[in-house]
Amino acid sequence: MVSKNVKVGGGVFLVALILAGVGVVIWALIDNEVTEDTPRYTTEKLEPTGVLSGTHPVFTKIPGVGNMFWWFHHTKALGFTHDHPVILWLDGVTGIPPSLLANFGMFGRYDINLVERPNSWVNRYNLLFIDAPLGRGFSHPLSVDKIPKNIDEAAEHLVITLESFYEVMVHFKDTPIYVFGEGHGAQLAxxxxxxxxxNGNLFTVKGVILGNGLIAPVQTLTKLGFYLEELAYVDGNGRRAIESLTNMISTAEQVGRPDFAGQLFQTLGRAVNEEAGAVAVNLGHIVQKLTNESLHGTQDYYGQWEYLQSIDSKLNANTMNMIMRPLMGVSSTIFYDFHRQNVVNAFKDSLMISAVDKVEYILNYTDITVSIYNGNLDAVSNTPGQLEWVNNLKWYGQPEFLEKPRLPIFVNGLLEGYYRNSTGLQFYWVNVAGLSAPLDNPVAMDTILRGIIND
Structure with a gap:
């Protein structure tokens, strides 16, 4: 299914699809045969032009599977670039691929107009964006059935991609790396x-950072009705309607039907607005009201695409295909986010499975710090619901974490949020921010980032 954001003239688009299909068939005939001598991966370095010529877009080609796309940006900080940390950013199944949102929309070196961003994170850090899972962004599978169907399979593709990264960027093997995951990308991270x-190879991972993560989605949703009623988006009847749906989601998970829980989860936006009486609320960014057209059309993963469009209409797949793709040196037969719906379909049975056990594993068995931040205007990953699972984590440092005071985050005299910091685990409340806190409150995120990385 082609993303609705890809808007190309009908005839040209049809011809392009035919050519792309021929290319895929030829590729399948050549690359589908995998033997014992087949390498684990090969690497294709692209040749960007124009202002992007100083960046490093690359395909990690996994034989018999597909091509993982990653894009590396050297820091502008003084000194050797490999002396500065690497930030790896992931967005997952329901988010917008990092090569677009994180890169051009939030904190990459250039904005979508290819104007250098003065407050880019590249001023202090090296940036690595990976379009994942396979099938999102410019990452494309050999065929639809090669798209991963669960988080662990997608993680294996990321491990291979990281191996490829360190082979190309050999000077960064000893550089600290921080793995960020936003939304569903938190599960990937x-x-x-x-x-x-x-695997016994953490490279130099120092921290994992989870932003508005779908870590325990079922548990988090138990607070959705309370959250929306307290903010006056629904009344008591609306809260009961929401809780009826979230209870069904919880029951489906408890009886071993995460697939059914996922199906119910995808009806959440319609249920809140049409059945609970919220009328026109974007669940990812509740301060933005939806239009009648968006309400009665297909809601795009709780309004993330719509919210992005309201900020800058150029932040879409069409811009990536028509403007960025040629500058990056990506083949014209590869369409940005072409397999997006196929990826969602592939993960539909596992989307709602909790990843709390992975948080506890990292806290208990590694020296890697876990940092969690949550924008307070995201209803799906609402902060009260997030604290339900955070405050009940099972690890040796939990008593210390719960005993720590919650402290304010002031920037230029303004209250931008709060934080609780303990050895191994940190939690940040981010004011005036929805699903994408770096987009909504970059000032707060800059302070939080400095706190996490200690720079």
Whole structure:
């Protein structure tokens, strides 16, 4: 299914699809044969032009599976670049691929107009964006059936991609790396770090950072009705309607039907607005009201695409295909986020499975710090619901974490949030921010980032 954001003239688009299909068939005939002598991966370095010529877009080609796309940006900080930490960013199944949102939309070196961003994170850190799982962004599978169906399979592709990264960027093998995951990408980040530890090769991972993560989605949703009623988006009847749905989701998970829980989860936006009486609320960014058209059309993963469009209409797949793709040196037969719906379909049975056990594993068996931040205007990953699982984690440092006071985050005299910091675990409340806190409150995130990395 082609993303609705890809808007190309009908005839041209049809021809392009035919050519792309021919390319896939030829590729399948050549690359589908995997033997014992087949390498674990090969690496294709692209040749970007224009202002992007100083960046490093790369495909990690996994034989018999597909091509993982990653994009590396050297820091602008003084000194040797490998002396500065690497930030790896992941967005997962329901998010917007990092090569677009994190890169051009939030904190990459250039904005979507290819104007250098003055407050980019590249001013202090090296940035690594990976479009994952396979099938998202410019990462593309050999065929639809090669798209991973669960988080652990997707994490294995990320492990291979990281191996490829260190082969290309050999000087960064000893550089501290921090793995960020936003939304569903938080599950990817956790699975990647756990798998690296189990493989006995953590590289130099120092921290995993979870932003508005779908870590325990079922448990978090138990607070959704309370959250929306307290903010006056629904009344008592609306809260009961929401709790009826979230109780069904919880029951489905408890009886071993995460697939059914996932199906119910995808009805959440319609249920809140049409049955609970919220009318026109974007669940990812509740201060933005939806239009009638978006309400009665297909809600795009709780309004993330719609919210992004309201900020800058150029932040879409069409821009990536028509403007960025040629500058990056990506083949014209590869369409940005072409397999997006296929990826969602592939993960539908596992989307609601809790990843709390992976958080506990990292806390109990590694020296890697876990940092969690949550924008307070995200209803799906609402902060009260997130604290339900955070405050009940089972690890040796939990008593210390719970005993720590919650302290304010002031920036230029303004209250931007709060934090609780203990050895191994940190939690940040981010004010005036929805699903994507670095986009909504970059000032707070800059302070939080400095606190996590201690720079």
């Amino acid at each position: 956790l699975a990647l770090v756990k798998k690296l530890h189990q």
